Amino acid sequence: MALGIILAEDALAIKEVAVSEDSAEVFGMVVTDEAVVAGAALVTEDEVDYEVGVATEEGVAVEAGIITEDQAVIVDYIETADAPELEEPEEPTPAESEPGEETG
Numbered sequence: 001m002a003l004g005i006i007l008a009e010d011a012l013a014i015k016e017v018a019v020s021e022d023s024a025e026v027f028g029m030v031v032t033d034e035a036v037v038a039g040a041a042l043v044t045e046d047e048v049d050y051e052v053g054v055a056t057e058e059g060v061a062v063e064a065g066i067i068t069e070d071q072a073v074i075v076d077y078i079e080t081a082d083a084p085e086l087e088e089p090e091e092p093t094p095a096e097s098e099p100g101e102e103t104g
Contacts, residue, residue, distance in 0.1 A: 057081065 006013040016027045022044060029038040039052035046068060053062040059080035066073050 059083075 001016065001018040004013075004015040011030060011032045013030045014028065016025075018025045024043045025041070026043075027038075027040040029036070035054055035056045037052075037054045039050065041048060041050040048067045049065070050067075051062065051064040053060065059078065061079075062077045064075050
């Protein structure tokens, strides 16, 4: 395993690489005042699994995927700061009496 850390005046960068006989795993992250970017990948003989994301004041974006020789499945997620908030589901109305309790 190898680990690298770079601390600059306006950013921090971290990278990790781990290699075995069967796979390689890579992780990286950069943090600045404006954004955080992170990503990871696991590479084997049969497939590559990866995920990368970025977060800024304006929003968040993430992509994840699995890639094989025959196919690829990729999922993207984006949320912006100006997107309307999702409403919380309403709580169920409680019964007037608990089960087994007399009402009258």
